[in-house]
Structure formats: C-alpha cells, structure tokens
Amino acid sequence: MPERRIFVVRHGERCDFAFSKTGTWNNSFDSRGRYNPQDINLPRNLPKRSDGWQAFLSDTPLTEIGYLQSKLTGRAFRDQNLEIDHVFCSPALRCVQTAIGLLKGMGIEKRINISIDPALYEWMTWTRHSRPSWIPARDLKKLGYPIKDNYVPCMTEKELKLSETLSDYYNRSFAMINKVISECPEGNILIVGHGATLETCTRQLVGADIRSSDDFYYLVQNTPYLACIEAASRNGLWNLVGSPIPPFSHTFNRSFEPIQLMTNDLQSIKNERQERDRQLRTTQ
C-alpha cells in the first residue's frame, strides 16, 4: 500500500464555456445585474458577491450539470473506498463549487473543510493579464460553504504574477504541492483545480521535466471535466498511478426550438438554422 495518496481533479462544466456560442449565460443578467436563468442547465440561484455581479462573467460558476458531475464523481470516490483527509482548492468559484460537490458525493461535507489557495489558480496567461476577481474565502464561509478559515495560503492573490511564463506556472504549482505535502504529513490529499492542474501539480513531483508548450496545450485540451489523476508515494518517492476512479463521459444536449413543431412551413426553419450555423462557423 502507498504511504500517501494525492488526487488532483479538474472542476466541472462551467457556465461560460457551456453557453459560449449562444450567449444564454450573459443574457441571463439584465442591465441592473438581476439574474434570471434562460436555460435549465444554468444555476437556479447565484451566491451574493461583494465584487459585483459582473464578476460572475469572468469568475464563472458551475452549470447544474457541472455540479451534478462533481457529486457523481464524489460518489465514485466513495464507491472505491477512497478516504480523503485534506482538501485544497483554487479560489475560482467553479473549483470551490466542485470541491463541495465532491465532498457531498463522498458524504464528508460536514467533516472536512476546504483550504483555498491562490497558488492553485490556473495559468495567469489565460486571465489575459488582468487580475482575476474571486469571492474571498471569508465570504464563502459566510455563505455557508465549508471553508477552513485559519488556512495560510502558499501565496496571496497579489503575489500571482500577471505576466507568468509556462515554467513560472509549473514552478508555482510545484511549490504549492510541496507545501501541501509538508503541511499534511499524514492522510490522503484532494486537490481541486483546473485542466492543467493535473499536470502541473504532479509533473515535477514525480521527478519529470517540464513539458514543451505544445505538449502542455495538448494535455489541457484532452483533460475533460472531473478528470482525476492519482500520485502515490512509497518510501518518500512519488509516482503517477493513473485515475483511481472510472472515467466520466456523456454526450451533449442541444437547445430545443419548439417552433419547428408549430409550423407547417418547416423549410423556412431549416433554412434559418442552416444560415445561423453558417454564420457561427464563419465568425469563429
């Protein structure tokens, strides 16, 4: 048996990506920021945030399916009798919600608190060189989220470099995982982060070299929601051992247009849809 196990998980389906083609997510806020979800897959309610409703557009929550993905994945952990003793999480709302879904699925949301660490945030290059806005850990706790309030993060939000190279990002992640390991000398660790976190939090830990940016992009593009990788230690040496749980795959579901059933002139609906699809392709 390994002495220690670390599980790194990507967050679930995010509202902005799920509705990027249709604008349904942005259109669910009126000009005063009042939220009225236009799709059953958008969250029914949003938490209050002191940085204003616009912050949801860059710090996106999970869709309903995303949250359910998280709970089902937590249940898969429980089905495999995988025990979790410590949870560390990126401050991005989608990650915090995923961590809560995982803990709920495992049935341990009342027993374990989540440590929020900016060092687990995604590569700063992807924030387009602007400082991201997150709900502070103390506010998440006030919202009733199970957050550890005396946790001192690896780095503060302001220490994240706006112009961060890929190797900076690998090194930040490596520093984070080393801090976690030294702070938690016993028990299994769950890390909830982004697509790249599976790679960057484990690569140097197992003694391997940082990847080329081509390979890095390939990995990120092929890391679906709720993907999980396990690192295990024996005699103090860490190895990647695969995923501790089965994969999680499902198909997409398009938005339904009831007008197609209500018309006798179906041809004009077909033409309209073809034209819309053509425009989507040419504007992308």
Next chain:
Amino acid sequence: MPERRIFVVRHGERCDFAFSKTGTWNNSFDSRGRYNPQDINLPRNLPKRSDGWQAFLSDTPLTEIGYLQSKLTGRAFRDQNLEIDHVFCSPALRCVQTAIGLLKGMGIEKRINISIDPALYEWMTWTRHSRPSWIPARDLKKLGYPIKDNYVPCMTEKELKLSETLSDYYNRSFAMINKVISECPEGNILIVGHGATLETCTRQLVGADIRSSDDFYYLVQNTPYLACIEAASRNGLWNLVGSPIPPFSHTFNRSFEPIQLMTNDLQSIKNERQERDRQLRTTQ
C-alpha cells in the same frame, strides 16, 4: 387561461447512444450478465428483469446524466407552477425512468402514479422489425416504481404492428392522445415518450396534416433529450403553444485517459489517438 394542457416530453440521455462509439455500455456486462459499470455516467445499479440481462441492450436505461436531466426538468416544471394531474408513459425503460425523474423533480412522486401504454412506444420501424422486450408494468410496480396498476392501455404490446408505416405511427399516436383526453376530462396531462412523440401525439390533435418522412426525420433529429411541447385547449380546440419551460442544453464530456500524463513520450499517445479517431470515422 386554457381549459386543459398537455405536456409531451422526450426521455433523457440513453446508455446505448451515449456509449455507442466506445462500447463501454456493452462491456459493462460480463459473459454471465453480471453488471459492473465502466463509466461514472452509467447507472450504478440496474433493476432486476425477468426477460434476462440482454434485454437491457435493446431496452436501454437512462445514464446518470439522463436521470439528472429528468429531475432538473421536473424542477423547472415546479418553478413554473405547472401542475400535473395525469401521467402516461411509453413502456421503454428509459421513458419510465424519465417519468419518475420528472415526478421527483416536481415533488409529486408520492401522489401521482404512471400509466404505462404500449401505444406510446416509438415508431416500430426503428425496432428493426423485432418485437421489443420491456419490463411489464406489474414488475415495475414490484420494483417500487409508482405505476398505476388498474390502467387499461390503448393497445397491448402484441397489437403493435411489426411493419408499421409512418402514417400508421401517426395514427396510433393520435388514437392514444384521443383516448387520454377522453379518459381524463379534467386536469393537466404529462406524456413521456420518444423524440417523435412530441410531433405524433400533437400533430393531428391541432388539425394539421401528417408530415412527409423528410420533415419527420428532421424534427426527430432536432428534438433533444427532455425537449417539451405544450398543447392547450380553448373551447375544445387544441393548439400548440411552445415549450412551457426553458430549454436544457449542455456540452459533452469525453472519457479521460490518464496515461497521457504518465508518459514522457506524448507523441506516441497523440499518434495512437489520431489513428483511433481515423478508424472511428471510416467505420461509421
């Protein structure tokens, strides 16, 4: 206000379609029919059926996501204060499970029982001229499903014609909806069926002509899971009024391959995947 409302809903994501490319669903049964799901999205348990485990492969259950789609859609009905008084359902397992998810999401699963009717089964041409095998209503009831046990269906399983033309199918559906309306002189009606049910159970009801097979196929292909159409009556005349609930759309999630993170030779993984994708394309 309309006097009566009928809501027709398609079932949720089905196991066979969701895993048709990978074989994961069929591979979750061993040679003796023991079930061990190979993906988190496959149902954790299957109900017992007296017609043997192979029947699951043609009478497919919902995936986990499919069941969650149903519950969220039921919640959307409740959010719109839509009251349901009668539920009629195709005998296909995916439809029965969808009906239960809808009732649970509406919070009325203890109050309303489901009437199972073979007349709501999909176009017999799609069963490839073999008699489908379903779990009998009395067995569903024994499994704890909320099934109405004194319901006399519009037609028996054996009365379904194996060589059914498209207009036969429209006429069967029209006969079914007329029976439902005359049997339930008051209250709102929920019909749970297949992609085509939205069209075939409403088309002649609103006084329109049966569609060409081209148009019919177009409609079925553009009717996603949990699509819903409402027919409402005023002064005894029925009209289609659109969907009573918002659309439900989400993206897909691929199966994760952890090996990509464990190798230093990522190029061979890339090549393998390309070759697999190429073969999938050429064999389809």
